[in-house]
Amino acid sequence: MSEQNRLGVFKTYKLYVGGKFPRSESGRVYEVTDSKGAWLANVPQSSRKDARDAVVAARKAFGGWSGATAYNRGQVLYRVAEMLEGRKEQFAREVAASEGLSKSKAAAVVDAAIDRWVWYAGWTDKIGQISGGANPVAGPFFNLSTPEPTGVVAVLAPQKSSLLGLVSVIAPVIATGNTAVVIASADAPLPALSLGEVLATSDVPGGVVNILSGATAELAAPLAAHQDVNAIDLTGAGAELAKELEIAAADNLKRVLRPLPAEADGPDPSTDWLAAPGTHRLTAFLETKTVWHPTGALGASGSSY
Amino acid sequence: MPTTAPAFSDATASDSALRRFLFGLPGVDAVGLEARAASLGTRSIKTTAKAYAIDLAISMIDLTTLEGADTPGKVRALAAKAVHPDPTDRTTPRTAAVCVYPDMVATATAALAGSGVKVASVATAFPAGRAALDVKLADVRDAVAAGADEIDMVIDRGAFLSGRFMKVYEEILAVKAECGTARLKVIFETGELATYDNIRRASWLGMLAGADFIKTSTGKVATNATPANTLLMLEAVRDFRAQTGVQIGVKPAGGIRTTKDAVKFLVLVNETAGEDWLDNHWFRFGASSLLNDLLMQRQKLSTGRYSGPDYVTVD
Numbered sequence: 255m256s257e258q259n260r261l262g263v264f265k266t267y268k269l270y271v272g273g274k275f276p277r278s279e280s281g282r283v284y285e286v287t288d289s290k291g292a293w294l295a296n297v298p299q300s301s302r303k304d305a306r307d308a309v310v311a312a313r314k315a316f317g318g319w320s321g322a323t324a325y326n327r328g329q330v331l332y333r334v335a336e337m338l339e340g341r342k343e344q345f346a347r348e349v350a351a352s353e354g355l356s357k358s359k360a361a362a363v364v365d366a367a368i369d370r371w372v373w374y375a376g377w378t379d380k381i382g383q384i385s386g387g388a389n390p391v392a393g394p395f396f397n398l399s400t401p402e403p404t405g406v407v408a409v410l411a412p413q414k415s416s417l418l419g420l421v422s423v424i425a426p427v428i429a430t431g432n433t434a435v436v437i438a439s440a441d442a443p444l445p446a447l448s449l450g451e452v453l454a455t456s457d458v459p460g461g462v463v464n465i466l467s468g469a470t471a472e473l474a475a476p477l478a479a480h481q482d483v484n485a486i487d488l489t490g491a492g493a494e495l496a497k498e499l500e501i502a503a504a505d506n507l508k509r510v511l512r513p514l515p516a517e518a519d520g521p522d523p524s525t526d527w528l529a530a531p532g533t534h535r536l537t538a539f540l541e542t543k544t545v546w547h548p549t550g551a552l553g554a555s556g557s558s559y
Numbered sequence: 560m561p562t563t564a565p566a567f568s569d570a571t572a573s574d575s576a577l578r579r580f581l582f583g584l585p586g587v588d589a590v591g592l593e594a595r596a597a598s599l600g601t602r603s604i605k606t607t608a609k610a611y612a613i614d615l616a617i618s619m620i621d622l623t624t625l626e627g628a629d630t631p632g633k634v635r636a637l638a639a640k641a642v643h644p645d646p647t648d649r650t651t652p653r654t655a656a657v658c659v660y661p662d663m664v665a666t667a668t669a670a671l672a673g674s675g676v677k678v679a680s681v682a683t684a685f686p687a688g689r690a691a692l693d694v695k696l697a698d699v700r701d702a703v704a705a706g707a708d709e710i711d712m713v714i715d716r717g718a719f720l721s722g723r724f725m726k727v728y729e730e731i732l733a734v735k736a737e738c739g740t741a742r743l744k745v746i747f748e749t750g751e752l753a754t755y756d757n758i759r760r761a762s763w764l765g766m767l768a769g770a771d772f773i774k775t776s777t778g779k780v781a782t783n784a785t786p787a788n789t790l791l792m793l794e795a796v797r798d799f800r801a802q803t804g805v806q807i808g809v810k811p812a813g814g815i816r817t818t819k820d821a822v823k824f825l826v827l828v829n830e831t832a833g834e835d836w837l838d839n840h841w842f843r844f845g846a847s848s849l850l851n852d853l854l855m856q857r858q859k860l861s862t863g864r865y866s867g868p869d870y871v872t873v874d
Contacts (some may be wrong), residue, residue, distance in 0.1 A: 312819075313867070482869065483867075
């Protein structure tokens with residue numbers, strides 16, 4: 255049969271919650287178009303109850319994921335990169351359509367996204383050394399600080415960079431042992447929903463990453479106020495929404511990562527994500543635990559420790 | 560001691576009469592029963608109705624701890640939770656009862672004195688029920704003497720499944736006699752009865768023998784309370800009252816963990832037995848983790864934001 259006569263097989267994009275692929279509890283969908291306005295797909299329009307379910311899934315996964323060894327988490331994240339590598343073409347197609355990039359530019363973005371996973375995978379067993387360590391104290395104590403994951407993190411993914419930006423906000427959150435509820439870019443959610451399929455076939459336990467598509471403000475409000483969410487990354491929120499969400503987040507003392515300042519003045523924000531990421535996204539969702547251990551009288555052994 | 564309702568005195572006259580009666584009950588349409596239970600589970604209960612349902616469900620809970628590792632401290636903590644389920648909101652209703660093993664009854668009674676929360680005790684060699692009748696009766700006497708307001712007994716499933724209905728009947732009568740003023744809940748362990756027909760027969764057998772409550776399960780086997788088996792038992796108590804005028808309570812137990820599940824059961828009660836049963840004198844939930852979910856939903860309704868497990872007690 256020739257390619258022209260073949261009936262199109264359209265993909266049903268679904269959410270990724272607790273390792274499963276549900277439709278929205280509300281039954282709603284909305285149309286996603288490419289940069290020129292042509293129809294691409296119908297995707298679920300999540301409701302606040304989907305957000306609530308995602309938090310329950312993330313909370314359930316937190317114990318196992320945060321308790322896994324950093325070495326194991328690194329291997330799992332590297333496995334995600336391997337799986338992405340095998341589906342490059344699909345992602346390049348989705349990124350090109352969503353962001354209006356040329357084929358070659360989209361392929362470069364996908365390569366960068368895969369490299370980003372690998373980069374963060376390497377950090378899992380190293381971040382403890384740069385953000386913790388032995389502290390010199392004026393007393394007979396061995397004083398040790400060690401970073402620990404914050405818990406369930408709500409992540410508002412960047413609105414423009416639908417894959418590289420997305421990866422750049424998810425990977426650091428889970429690399430350190432947190433679990434994430436991610437709100438995908440509202441206008442370009444396809445790469446995010448496909449990333450769910452990649453995560454499901456990697457060794458990432460169900461519930462560690464939960465991906466929702468829909469109106470950012472509608473989903474972010476209940477997450478920011480949710481008493482069982484420990485931190486929120488506001489990268490994908492506009493200035494006004496970010497302010498509202500930060501106020502709601504203060505109620506249970508969530509850790510808040512503010513959005514990048516004034517996008518309009520800088521270069522095209524989608525290119526910002528190509529720059530070296532640094533470690534601030536890793537440390538943003540860590541808490542420091544410090545242990546004081548008595549060592550006996552100072553000087554008795556001839557050493558301060 | 561209440562005797563068998565006159566309308567059915569013939570049924571319990573002899574072993575063969577009892578068997579004839581129980582096998583004469585109409586067979587259960589399993590597909591229809593499950594479809595009805597499922598369709599009633601799709602009702603949407605929102606806002607003020609939901610708030611009412613949550614408070615009603617809390618007031619119907621038999622807050623239960625039945626573990627080998629139960630300590631007096633754990634029972635006291637559970638009792639405190641039964642009296643003030645949500646210490647941050649004193650408008651939260653109390654639970655109906657605390658349900659413990661017989662040796663913990665005295666601890667629970669002391670902790671709940673004057674609170675209005677009842678003490679229920681499982682007895683009769685719970686959960687298996689595999690002990691001599693004398694031992695079972697001693698178990699019941701012990702719990703009643705320690706101050707239990709309610710006794711949850713298990714039927715002898717071995718006797719029931721092998722067709723010795725009169726033995727089951729007489730055992731319930733004997734236990735009822737030991738209860739005195741305590742109300743008797745009869746547990747059928749529906750997960751072990753294999754068929755819906757058996758659940759219907761067990762329900763009638765329990766009611767004929769003078770149960771104050773019929774209860775689905777112990778919570779210790781794979782299949783516990785389901786909407787379908789609870790619906791079947793609700794039909795039984797409805798029909799029993801229609802024929803004898805005697806009202807009997809129903810208690811699903813085990814496996815009910817979320818507010819959504821609990822509300823589904825309340826819909827079943829209202830649509831099957833009717834409003835008369837929407838009261839903790841006539842309907843109970845045997846549960847432990849359900850209460851926390853109800854409290855989180857209650858907090859959500861009063862504050863508008865989702866609550867989390869950090870804001871309820873860890874049991």
